[in-house]
Amino acid sequence: xxxxxxxxxxxxxxxxxxxxxxxxxxxxxxxxxxxxxxxxxxxxxxxxxxxxxxxxxxxxxxxxxxxxxxxxxxxxxxxxxxxxxxxxxxxxxxxxxxxxxxxxxxxxxxxxxxxxxxxxxxxxxxxxxxxxxxxxxxxxxxxxxxxxxxxxxxxxxxxxxxxxxxxxxxxxxxxxxxxxxxxxxxxxxxxxxxxxxxxxxxxxxxxxxxxxxxxxxxxxxxxxxxxxxxxxxxxxxxxxxxxxxxxxxxxxxxxxxxxxxxxxxxxxxxxxxxxxxxxxxxxxxxxxxxxxxxxxxxxxxxxxxxxxxxxxxxxxxxxxxxxxxxxxxxxxxxxxxxxxxxxxxxxxxxxxxxxxxxxxxxxxxxxxxxxxxxxxxxxxxxxxxxxxxxxxxxxxxxxxxxxxxxxxxxxxxxxxxxxxxxxxxxxxxxxxxxxxxxxxxxxxxxxxxxxxxxxxxxxxxxxxxxxxxxxxxxxxxxxxxxxxxxxxxxxxxxxxxxxxxxxxxxxxxxxxxxxxxxxxxxxxxxxxxxxxxxxxxxxxxxxxxxxxxxxxxxxxxxxxxxxxxxxxxxxxxxxxxxxxxxxxxxxxxxxxxxxxxxxxxxxxxxxxxxxxxxxxxxxxxxxxxxxxxxxxxxxxxxxxxxxxxxxxxxxxxxxxxxxxxxxxxxxxxxxxxxxxxxxxxxxxxxxxxxxxxxxxxxxxxxxxxxxxxxxxxxxxxxxxxxxxxxxxxxxxxxxxxxxxxxxxxxxxxxxxxxxxxxxxxxxxxxxxxxxxxxxxx
Numbered sequence: 001x002x003x004x005x006x007x008x009x010x011x012x013x014x015x016x017x018x019x020x021x022x023x024x025x026x027x028x029x030x031x032x033x034x035x036x037x038x039x040x041x042x043x044x045x046x047x048x049x050x051x052x053x054x055x056x057x058x059x060x061x062x063x064x065x066x067x068x069x070x071x072x073x074x075x076x077x078x079x080x081x082x083x084x085x086x087x088x089x090x091x092x093x094x095x096x097x098x099x100x101x102x103x104x105x106x107x108x109x110x111x112x113x114x115x116x117x118x119x120x121x122x123x124x125x126x127x128x129x130x131x132x133x134x135x136x137x138x139x140x141x142x143x144x145x146x147x148x149x150x151x152x153x154x155x156x157x158x159x160x161x162x163x164x165x166x167x168x169x170x171x172x173x174x175x176x177x178x179x180x181x182x183x184x185x186x187x188x189x190x191x192x193x194x195x196x197x198x199x200x201x202x203x204x205x206x207x208x209x210x211x212x213x214x215x216x217x218x219x220x221x222x223x224x225x226x227x228x229x230x231x232x233x234x235x236x237x238x239x240x241x242x243x244x245x246x247x248x249x250x251x252x253x254x255x256x257x258x259x260x261x262x263x264x265x266x267x268x269x270x271x272x273x274x275x276x277x278x279x280x281x282x283x284x285x286x287x288x289x290x291x292x293x294x295x296x297x298x299x300x301x302x303x304x305x306x307x308x309x310x311x312x313x314x315x316x317x318x319x320x321x322x323x324x325x326x327x328x329x330x331x332x333x334x335x336x337x338x339x340x341x342x343x344x345x346x347x348x349x350x351x352x353x354x355x356x357x358x359x360x361x362x363x364x365x366x367x368x369x370x371x372x373x374x375x376x377x378x379x380x381x382x383x384x385x386x387x388x389x390x391x392x393x394x395x396x397x398x399x400x401x402x403x404x405x406x407x408x409x410x411x412x413x414x415x416x417x418x419x420x421x422x423x424x425x426x427x428x429x430x431x432x433x434x435x436x437x438x439x440x441x442x443x444x445x446x447x448x449x450x451x452x453x454x455x456x457x458x459x460x461x462x463x464x465x466x467x468x469x470x471x472x473x474x475x476x477x478x479x480x481x482x483x484x485x486x487x488x489x490x491x492x493x494x495x496x497x498x499x500x501x502x503x504x505x506x507x508x509x510x511x512x513x514x515x516x517x518x519x520x521x522x523x524x525x526x527x528x529x530x531x532x533x534x535x536x537x538x539x540x541x542x543x544x545x546x547x548x549x550x551x552x553x554x555x556x557x558x559x560x561x562x563x564x565x566x567x568x569x570x571x572x573x574x575x576x577x578x579x580x581x582x583x584x585x586x587x588x589x590x591x592x593x594x595x596x597x598x599x600x601x602x603x604x605x606x607x608x609x610x611x612x613x614x615x616x617x618x619x620x621x622x623x624x625x626x627x628x629x630x631x632x633x634x635x636x637x638x639x640x641x642x643x644x645x646x647x648x649x650x651x652x653x654x655x656x657x658x659x660x661x662x663x664x665x666x667x668x669x670x671x672x673x674x675x676x677x678x679x680x681x682x683x684x685x686x687x688x689x690x691x692x693x694x695x696x697x698x699x700x701x702x703x704x705x706x707x708x709x710x711x712x713x714x715x716x717x718x719x720x721x722x723x724x725x726x727x728x729x730x731x732x733x734x735x736x737x738x739x740x741x742x743x744x745x746x747x748x749x750x751x752x753x754x755x756x757x758x759x760x761x762x763x764x765x766x767x768x769x770x771x772x773x774x775x776x777x
Contacts, residue, residue: 054202055079055087062087062105064202067145069156070105070178077104078195085202086216090163090195091180098190098433099183099370101171104198107131108176111144111577115505117169118613119378120368121422121462122482124494125501126611127579134172135613136181137371139466140505141170142206144577155206157213159199159505162470165189165435167425168197169371169466183369185425185434206576207504207636214508217470225456226476226511227415229335231564232265233556234539236516237272238339239486241543243292245272246305247323252544254331260549265560266335267327268417268459268539273306273320273338275299275355276345280387293380294387297344299355300404302411321411328412332560337457338413340404341420342441346380348390349400359400360393366426375613384423391427394440401448408452415457418445422465434467442471450474459513459537464502469509477537480512484527484541492523493605493676496530497581500571500590503534507568516541520548522676526603528555529678532704533592533601534569538562554704557727559769563700563708565592565599572600572634580605584620587628587673591635596697597707598635598683602628604673622675629668632683638665642685651696651734651758653682655704660734660759662686682706686734689715693777694736697723701732701761719777728766731773735760743774 054064057079062070064085073079080088091102108130117123117137126135134141141158158178160168166182173179182194199217203209237245240253250269257264278295280288302320324336343349349361365388366381392400408416424441428434449458460478463469469478480502485491495515503512514536517527528551531538538555540547556562571580572589580588580603588603607622632638632650652661652669656679663669671679684696684707697713699706709731712724725731738753742762752761764771 054085055081055200060105062200064145064156065154067150067154067156069143069145069200069202070107072177073105074103076102078193080196082199083201083216086213087200088196089180089198089200090193091197092193092195094192096190096192098185098187099181100194101179101181102194102197104178104180106176107134107143107172107178110146113140113142113501113504113576114138114170115140115502117372117465118375119482120372120381120426121378121420121464123464123480123502124482124498124611124613127577131172131176131178132174134170134178136169136171136374138170141178142504142576145202152204154202154204155209156200156202157209159201159213159217160197160466161199161217162435162466163194163196164191165433166191166194166197167435167465167467168194170198171371181371183371183434185369185428185437186432187429189433206573207570210504210508227455227457229266229337229415229455229457230477230511230537231561232334233262233560233562234266234268234335234537235264236268236270236539236541238268238270239484239516239518239541239543241272243272245269249544250323250327251330253542254327254333256545257540257542257547257552258331260547260552261558262547262549262552262556263332263560264539265333266337266539267333268337268339270339270417271419273302274340274345275301275303277350277353278347290379290383290386293346293383295345296347296350296353296390297356298350298353300400300407301355319411320413324412335414335455335457336412337415337417337459338408339417339419341423342418342445343389343392343420343423344400344404346420347384347387349392351390356390359396361390362393363388364391364427364429365389366423367429368426380420381426389423389427394431394437397441398444398447401444402451405448405452415453415455415459416449417459417461419461421460421463421468425465425467438467439471442468442473446472446474460510461513464506469506472510476511477513478506478510479515480506481515484515484517486518486521486541489522490609492526493581493603493608494611496526496603497588497605499530499534500569500588503568503570504576507570512536512568518542518546519552520546524548524551526676526678528552529601529680529704530569530590530603531555532563533565533590533599533680535565535567535592536569538564554702557769558766561726563594563703563705563727565594565705565708567592569601573636574634581609581611582606582620584622585626587626587671589628589630589634593635593637593641594699594705594707594710596641596684596710596713597699598632598638598641599705599707600630600634600681600683601678602630602671602673602681603678604675607675625672625674627670627672630671630681631668632663632665635683638683638685643687645687645689646685647688647694649686651684651686651698653684653698653701653706653732655680655682655706658701660698660732660757662734662758680704684734689721690719692737693719693721694734695721695775696734698732698734699725700727700764701730703727703729706732721775723773723775724771725764725773726770728764728768731762731764733760733775734758735775737777739775739777741776743776744768744771746772
C-alpha cells in the first residue's frame with residue numbers, strides 16, 4: 001500500500017502515527033487527512049510510507065486490504081494507526097461535555113454481529129446487515145468483510161474502549177451511520193474530544209482476531225491464577241431457597257446430592273446470610289415489589305440464622321465458622337464461597353449503623369445513562385433508584401473489602417461471589433466519573449482478594465460492562481449471561497445462546513461463568529450439555545431432593561470432579577452472523593477442545609423464546625424440527641490435538657445415538673433436532689501408528705464431554721497404546737483393527753469390538769478414578 005504525503009492546510013481528520021515502524025514523526029509533526037490525501041504538517045514534500053500496512057483511509061473510506069469497513073468518514077474523526085492491521089478511531093467536538101455522540105461513517109450491506117447491553121447489568125447478541133441494526137450500548141461489533149467476486153472471508157472487529165476517564169459504546173442510526181457514544185458518567189467531568197474511543201482490527205480468522213486484539217490492548221489484559229473450584233461440581237443456594245437460605249436447608253441439599261452419587265465439592269452460600277436491615281419492608285404490611293433491593297448492610301458479619309451450632313443446646317453464641325467447618329467435614333467440601341454485593345449489599349451500607357459508619361457511606365440515588373434507558377428497564381435498578389444506595393466512601397473502600405474478606409477467611413470461607421458490579425456507573429456523579437470510580441473499586445477489590453484468599457477465589461457478577469471488564473486485572477471468572485430463570489420457559493434457549501456469543505468477547509479476558517441451573521427441569525439436558533462444552537464451572541441450584549441424577553452423572557464423576565473443556569465455548573464460525581433463537585432456521589453450534597479431542601454441542605434454540613429489545617428483529621416461524629449441517633471443521637484449532645501422524649480423517653461420536661463415524665475433516669453431515677433438544681459430538685483426529693494401526697480415543701462414552709476424561713496418551717514400539725485418564729464407565733475409541741487384549745491398571749479387561757464402525761469399548765471398573773488403559777495389538 002502506498003500513501004502520499006502532501007501539504008495543503010490541515011483538516012480535523014488526523015492520522016497520528018503511533019509506532020516508529022510505521023512513521024517517524026518529530027514532536028511537532030502530525031499526519032492529517034484532507035481532500036482524500038494524507039498530509040504531514042510543517043513539511044512540504046512527497047514520501048512513501050506505511051508500506052505493507054493494511055488499514056487505508058482514502059476519500060473518506062476506511063478499508064483493510066481493499067475491503068471496505070467505513071465510508072463517508074466525517075472530517076472530525078481522528079484515526080490513529082496502531083499496528084499493520086489495526087487503528088484507533090476517535091473524534092473531536094466544538095464544545096465540551098460529559099457525553100458526546102460522534103458519527104464515524106457508514107456501514108451497509110455487510111453481515112455483522114453486535115454484543116450490546118440490553119439492561120444495565122447484562123449483554124446479548126444481535127445480528128444484522130447494516131449500521132441501522134447496531135443497538136445502542138454495543139460493546140463489540142464484528143463485521144464480515146467480503147468483496148464481490150472475492151471468495152475469501154475476512155473480519156473487522158470494532159471494540160469501544162476506555163479513553164482516559166471516558167467510556168465508549170457503539171450504536172447505529174437509521175441513516176446506516178456507525179456512531180460512538182463517549183461518556184464520563186459525571187456532569188463535572190467534561191472534554192471536547194476522545195481520540196482513542198474505538199479500537200479497530202482486521203484478520204481472516206475471527207477467533208484469532210479477538211485474541212490478538214485483546215493482546216494488543218495490553219492495558220486491558222492481565223494474568224491471573226485459575227480458581228480450583230472450576231474443576232469441581234458445585235451447588236449454589238440461590239434458586240433452591242432464594243433469601244430464605246438457612247443452615248438446615250444447606251445441609252439437606254448437600255446430603256441429597258451426595259447420596260445420589262454426585263457430591264458437590266464447592267458451595268456458594270448466596271444472598272441471605274448477611275446482617276441487613278430494610279426500612280421499606282415493615283412486619284405486617286403488604287409486600288411491595290422491589291422493596292428487597294432497599295435493604296442495607298448493618299455489619300460485615302453473618303445474620304442470626306447463621307450463628308449456628310451443631311450442638312442441640314448451646315449457651316455460647318456461635319459464628320459462621322462453625323457451620324462452614326462442619327459442612328466441609330461432613331460433606332467433603334473443598335471450597336465454600338459466600339455472596340456479597342460490590343457495595344456490600346443491594347442498597348449499600350446503612351449510613352448510621354455502628355458496624356458500617358466507619359466506611360462513611362453516603363446515600364446516593366443511581367442515575368442511568370441515556371444508553372441504558374433506551375433498552376429494558378430492570379426491576380432491581382428501578383428499586384435502587386427509588387430507595388437509594390449507601391455508597392461506600394471511595395477513600396474507605398480498600399478498608400471495607402479488607403475487613404470483610406479478613407473476617408470471612410477467619411470463618412473458614414474460601415472465596416466470594418461479588419454481585420451488582422455495574423452499580424458504580426450510576427453513582428459516579430460527584431466522584432470523578434464512572435471510569436475513575438470503577439478503577440478504584442476494582443483495584444481495591446482485587447487487592448483484597450489477593451491478600452486474603454489463597455486461590456484468586458472470586459466470581460464476578462452483574463458486571464457486563466467495559467467499565468468493569470477492562471479494569472479486571474486478576475479476577476478470573478465473570479458471569480456472562482443474565483440470570484438463569486427456572487420458572488420462565490421463554491429464557492432457556494436465550495440463556496445458552498447469549499453466553500456462547502458473549503464469550504467471543506469475554507472469553508478472551510476471563511473464564512465465562514454460565515450460572516447455575518436445575519438438574520430436574522424440562523431444559524435440564526439443554527443446560528447440562530451447554531456446561532459440558534462451555535469450558536466453565538458446573539454448578540446447580542437444585543432444591544434438596546429435587547435432582548435428576550441420570551443427567552448429573554453425565555457431568556460429574558463419583559469423586560465430585562467434572563470434565564471441563566479447555567477453552568470458553570463459542571459459536572462455530574458459520575453461526576457468527578446467524579440468529580439461532582429467532583431466524584427460524586439456524587441451529588446453534590458451540591465448539592471446544594480437550595487435550596486430545598474436540599467437542600461440539602448442537603442446540604435447537606428456535607421457537608422457545610424471543611430476544612428482548614427486539615425492535616429490529618423479527619421472530620420467524622420455526623418448524624417443530626430444524627436441520628443443519630455439522631462438520632469436524634466446526635471445531636476451531638483442531639490441529640492442536642491432531643499433532644503428527646494425522647490421516648486428515650476424524651472419528652465422530654454422537655452422544656445421543658451412541659454411533660461412531662469416520663469422516664474427512666472437511667465433510668459435513670446433517671443433524672435434525674426438535675426445539676429445546678441438543679446433541680453433543682466428540683471429534684478425534686485419527687492417527688496412524690506403525691503404518692497400519694489407525695486409532696482415535698473418544699473417552700468415557702456415557703459422559704457428555706467424553707474426551708475430557710483423557711489425560712495423556714503414550715505409544716510404545718511394541719504396538720501398545722497407553723491412555724491415562726480419570727472416571728469410571730465405558731471407554732470408547734476408534735480402531736481399524738481389533739486389539740489382541742486390553743488392560744486397566746495392569747489388569748486385563750474384556751473388550752467389545754464392532755468392525756462395522758470400528759468402535760472399541762472397554763469397561764473402566766468403578767472405584768478406579770485415575771486409571772491407565774493399555775490397548776495391545
